[in-house]
Amino acid sequence: MKYLNEGIEIIGKSPDSGYTIPLYLIRTSEGKFIQLTTLLFYTVVALQKEKKLKAVAQEVSLNVGKIVDTQIIKYLMRTKLAPLGIIRDSNPASQQEQKSTNIILSLTYHFTLIPEHVAQFLAKLFTPLFYPFVIGVVLTSFVEVNIWLFMTQDLGNAVQQIIYQPSLFLLLVALVLLGTLFHEIGHATGCEYSGGKPSRIGAGLYIVWPAFFTDITDVYRLNRAARLRSDVGGIYFNAIFSLLATGIYFLTHFEPLLLLIVFQNIEILQQLLPFLRLDGYYIVSDIVGVPNLFAHIKPILFSLLPGQAQAAPKNLKRWVRWVVTTWVLLTIPTLIYLFWVLFTDAPHLMTTTWSSVLLQMKAMQENLNSSNYVIASIRGLQLLIIILPVLGIFAMSFRFGKKGLEILSRVSGNLLVRR
Amino acid sequence: MSHKDVNQENAELLPQREELSLLNVAAPVNAAVAVNALSSGGGAFAIAKQCNWIYQN
Numbered sequence: 119m120k121y122l123n124e125g126i127e128i129i130g131k132s133p134d135s136g137y138t139i140p141l142y143l144i145r146t147s148e149g150k151f152i153q154l155t156t157l158l159f160y161t162v163v164a165l166q167k168e169k170k171l172k173a174v175a176q177e178v179s180l181n182v183g184k185i186v187d188t189q190i191i192k193y194l195m196r197t198k199l200a201p202l203g204i205i206r207d208s209n210p211a212s213q214q215e216q217k218s219t220n221i222i223l224s225l226t227y228h229f230t231l232i233p234e235h236v237a238q239f240l241a242k243l244f245t246p247l248f249y250p251f252v253i254g255v256v257l258t259s260f261v262e263v264n265i266w267l268f269m270t271q272d273l274g275n276a277v278q279q280i281i282y283q284p285s286l287f288l289l290l291v292a293l294v295l296l297g298t299l300f301h302e303i304g305h306a307t308g309c310e311y312s313g314g315k316p317s318r319i320g321a322g323l324y325i326v327w328p329a330f331f332t333d334i335t336d337v338y339r340l341n342r343a344a345r346l347r348s349d350v351g352g353i354y355f356n357a358i359f360s361l362l363a364t365g366i367y368f369l370t371h372f373e374p375l376l377l378l379i380v381f382q383n384i385e386i387l388q389q390l391l392p393f394l395r396l397d398g399y400y401i402v403s404d405i406v407g408v409p410n411l412f413a414h415i416k417p418i419l420f421s422l423l424p425g426q427a428q429a430a431p432k433n434l435k436r437w438v439r440w441v442v443t444t445w446v447l448l449t450i451p452t453l454i455y456l457f458w459v460l461f462t463d464a465p466h467l468m469t470t471t472w473s474s475v476l477l478q479m480k481a482m483q484e485n486l487n488s489s490n491y492v493i494a495s496i497r498g499l500q501l502l503i504i505i506l507p508v509l510g511i512f513a514m515s516f517r518f519g520k521k522g523l524e525i526l527s528r529v530s531g532n533l534l535v536r537r
Numbered sequence: 538m539s540h541k542d543v544n545q546e547n548a549e550l551l552p553q554r555e556e557l558s559l560l561n562v563a564a565p566v567n568a569a570v571a572v573n574a575l576s577s578g579g580g581a582f583a584i585a586k587q588c589n590w591i592y593q594n
Contacts, residue, residue: 151551157538158546184538198548225555298558305556324557331555338551352556385558395557409551 121165121174121195123147123206128163134342136407136438143339144204149317151338152202153409157182161194162204223395223412225331226517228322231299237319237332240303241310247358248311248347260357263364267379276373285492286374291499294381297359298330301352301385305332308351312337312344324395326460326510338409345404349397353389356382392445393452402445406438411445418446464511471508475501 125147132141132153142159144152154162157178164177171188178186199205232240246252280286299319306316309332317333332352337345360382367375392398403411414431421430434442478501485494 150553152548153551154548155546157543158548184542186538190538190543193543194546198546202548202550204548224552225557228555295560298560301558302556321560324559328560329557330560331557333553333555335551335554337554349556352558389558395555396559397556400554400556410549413549 120206122162122204126162126166126204128166129339132338133340134345134407136435136442137433138435139433145339146203149335151335152204157186158194158198161191162199165195223325225322225324225329225395227513228320228331230318230320231330232319234316234318237303237306237316238310241306241316244303244307244355245311247355248307248351253354256354256357256361259361263360263379264383267364267376271376273376273380276375276377279373280377284496287496288492288499290374290377293363293378297356297378297382298385300355300359301389302330302332304351304353304355304358305334305348306351307355308348309334309337309344311351312340312347314340314344314348323510323513325456326507326514328506328510342404342407346401349400349404352397353386356386356389393449402441406441408434408438408442411442411449414442415446415450418443419450460511460514467511468508471504474504478504 123146127145129143129145129151132143135141140156142154142156144154144159144162146152160178160181161174163181164174168174168177171191175186175188175191178191195205247256280290302319306319309316314334314336317335319330319332321328321330323329334348337348340348360379363375363378363382366372389397390401392402399411403409408414417429417431420426421428423429431439431442478497482494482497482501485491485497
């Protein structure tokens with residue numbers, strides 16, 4: 119008899135973990151990783167090999183060094199493994215999934231821009247950029263370019279050119295988008311160089327902002343250095359993009375390219391923020407060896423209340439607990455401030471956006487009538503830039519409302535059951 | 538194994554690792570405005586000639 123669902127893959131010990139106890143990884147056929155404690159892991163290993171529960175219990179007992187009977191195996195299968203969809207014919211529990219991926223802070227409305235096989239091809243192509251010698255050259259040159267840019271160049275000329283030639287604005291926006299996509303290829307390349315298999319690159323909505331993303335879930339099975347390489351691969355590629363822009367500038371003396379270098383620096387700084395799910399967040403997560411920092415917010419906050427010390431996350435190494443607690447204490451006010459600003463500014467933003475949209479549309483119509491297509495395109499782009507945050511707020515409010523209704527219906531259902 | 542030991546066992550579904558970068562398409566506009574405001578010699582001024590007619594009878 120087969121006990122496990124098709125495609126369950128045994129990975130092994132979770133490397134460089136921040137926990138005091140050993141943790142293990144398995145992967146589902148959908149490519150999702152599940153982290154397990156020792157007894158559960160060896161139960162899954164035995165269930166995959168053995169046909170009878172008695173033999174499963176014997177093998178698990180041998181591996182964990184304690185007597186485990188068939189009743190315990192059945193109990194673990196029913197209460198711990200089935201809710202995650204590991205056991206054959208069990209429903210992948212939506213409950214657990216919702217727990218692990220916070221609905222507000224996860225990527226929504228996402229779609230694929232570069233499919234997996236193309237992303238892997240590009241990642242392989244750029245792998246030499248991660249050779250130590252090349253990294254040394256890139257980083258030294260990047261520092262030199264920035265010193266040269268900010269010490270000797272006047273960016274005012276580049277700005278003036280854009281003001282006088284609006285078509286350059288469109289070009290600059292396109293180059294910024296290209297740079298962001300190159301950043302994502304950097305993550306995929308870092309993952310590939312480290313022995314992982316990057317997945318698709320796509321776009322979606324994060325909170326209220328449009329975003330690109332690279333799926334590098336495979337790095338969970340890699341060690342700390344490999345995970346960190348994949349994390350910083352993005353900003354490393356921003357540095358390379360800056361060098362490319364500098365090279366083209368020296369060939370063409372096309373000054374708006376200097377602004378592109380400034381935007382790459384801004385993106386690097388933005389990405390290093392340890393909040394939300396930007397690169398800085400994953401860097402902190404990988405340094406401490408805790409895969410889902412957001413899951414620790416609730417227990418850590420509870421543990422800070424008087425008499426609630428037992429609520430603190432268990433089994434974290436001492437230094438890891440300090441880092442995670444500090445991260446929580448910095449993240450919570452940041453998130454509260456962020457959402458406060460988003461919601462309090464929303465009415466003002468919407469009225470301003472509406473009047474601005476009307477103005478832009480009228481102007482765009484005039485541009486089209488006079489066959490001024492470049493200016494009309496810029497107005498179209500401006501319209502998009504104006505509308506996107508409002509659409510994002512609507513989408514987020516919708517998700518909030520949906521989640522609120524789900525909680526209400528669950529609570530009211532529970533009350534009816536009690537009656 | 539005790540019931541307590543068994544209950545302490547845990548399995549957790551890890552979130553997908555989607556490394557994000559926010560699309561700051563408004564960055565060129567913001568930066569252009571900022572650089573323009575900070576550039577040396579930049580400034581705003583207004584000159585208005587003031588005059589008035591005085592009628593004397």
